[in-house]
Amino acid sequence: xxxxxxxxxxxxRLLSTLDDLEVLSRELIEMLAxxxxxxLPPPGEDTLILELLIQRDKEFQELMQTALEQGRVHQxxxxxxxxxxxxxxxxxxxxxxxxxAEHILATAVYQAKEKLKSIDKARKGSISxxxxxxxxHRISASxxxxxxxxxxxxxxxxxxxxxxxxxxxxxxxxSNMSTNGVNGHLPGDALAAGRLPDVLTPQYPxxxxxxxxxxLPPHHGNDFGLEPPGHNKENEDDVEAxxxxxxxxxxxxx
Amino acid sequence: MAAAVPVVEEAEDYSFLPIIHxxxxxxxxxxxxxxxxxxKLKTKIQEAREQISSMPGIDMSPAVQESKLQTLREQVxxxxxxxxxxxxxxMFDIPKPS
Numbered sequence: 001x002x003x004x005x006x007x008x009x010x011x012x013r014l015l016s017t018l019d020d021l022e023v024l025s026r027e028l029i030e031m032l033a034x035x036x037x038x039x040l041p042p043p044g045e046d047t048l049i050l051e052l053l054i055q056r057d058k059e060f061q062e063l064m065q066t067a068l069e070q071g072r073v074h075q076x077x078x079x080x081x082x083x084x085x086x087x088x089x090x091x092x093x094x095x096x097x098x099x100x101a102e103h104i105l106a107t108a109v110y111q112a113k114e115k116l117k118s119i120d121k122a123r124k125g126s127i128s129x130x131x132x133x134x135x136x137h138r139i140s141a142s143x144x145x146x147x148x149x150x151x152x153x154x155x156x157x158x159x160x161x162x163x164x165x166x167x168x169x170x171x172x173x174x175s176n177m178s179t180n181g182v183n184g185h186l187p188g189d190a191l192a193a194g195r196l197p198d199v200l201t202p203q204y205p206x207x208x209x210x211x212x213x214x215x216l217p218p219h220h221g222n223d224f225g226l227e228p229p230g231h232n233k234e235n236e237d238d239v240e241a242x243x244x245x246x247x248x249x250x251x252x253x254x
Numbered sequence: 255m256a257a258a259v260p261v262v263e264e265a266e267d268y269s270f271l272p273i274i275h276x277x278x279x280x281x282x283x284x285x286x287x288x289x290x291x292x293x294k295l296k297t298k299i300q301e302a303r304e305q306i307s308s309m310p311g312i313d314m315s316p317a318v319q320e321s322k323l324q325t326l327r328e329q330v331x332x333x334x335x336x337x338x339x340x341x342x343x344x345m346f347d348i349p350k351p352s
Contacts, residue, residue: 087336
């Protein structure tokens with residue numbers, strides 16, 4: 001019984017005690033009223049009811065004090081709950097910040113790893129500076145990337161194959177053969193022989209120097225043929241030697 | 255912090271015996287105020303009911319409430335410790351631009 005009472009909430013116990021008080025007080029008053037109207041001495045039952053009434057009243061007062069105490073505890077609990085909520089929000093905010101930091105760090109680490117991979121790859125496939133210089137000499141010696149030093153406007157030499165040069169090459173011959181030797185400009189036997197008329201024959205810089213000089217405009221024969229200081233036959237030979245060296249070394253390295 | 259709030263109700267007397275005594279006294283004297291005193295008793299009982307219904311924190315027994323309070327205190331302590339742990343984590347010293 002006591003255990004059951006302890007399990008019940010204070011509210012239930014208070015209401016139950018209050019109901020008992022109401023019933024007992026009503027019974028006592030009715031009993032007294034009845035005994036007065038009948039002019040009879042009150043029986044011993046009223047004493048029992050009175051004792052019960054006093055007991056219940058005492059219980060009620062104690063329960064009310066308990067209820068007030070519980071009210072105070074409830075206030076403390078509410079403040080603690082608010083504190084818990086605040087701490088929860090603080091923790092969530094911190095966790096969010098840590099997640100963001102983790103994401104940033106993970107990205108940075110990934111990028112750093114990629115960088116290290118590329119560095120490692122570059123180290124593995126590294127080429128010596130000598131090789132690069134040799135290759136540069138080899139390219140520049142053939143005037144494939146820039147005009148010769150004595151080049152002037154009107155000079156037909158180009159760092160790329162001209163239309164005529166392309167036609168006179170193997171590719172040109174192959175395309176002519178595919179069209180059964182029919183060409184609007186040249187006779188078939190000339191094409192078959194793989195040669196061009198003298199008028200259309202291109203002048204290459206390595207064929208003859210006097211021809212290239214003849215192409216220059218009049219009165220400007222040697223005006224544009226200026227050579228930089230230090231540029232002489234020996235230097236040219238050096239360049240040629242370097243280019244041949246580089247070609248041999250590059251082919252060896254392959 | 256919550257205990258600092260003064261509670262006025264504590265000064266009140268929640269006993270019904272004085273009113274019951276007044277009713278019985280009126281009955282003994284055959285006073286016409288009996289009905290008035292009976293109404294007072296009824297009113298006081300009704301007011302007590304309303305007060306009980308509006309009282310906070312009495313929806314559970316004191317034992318259950320105490321255990322809940324203890325749990326909350328532990329929660330607050332745990333969360334405070336966790337926050338301290340988070341705050342005392344190894345932080346990176348970001349060099350300030352000179």
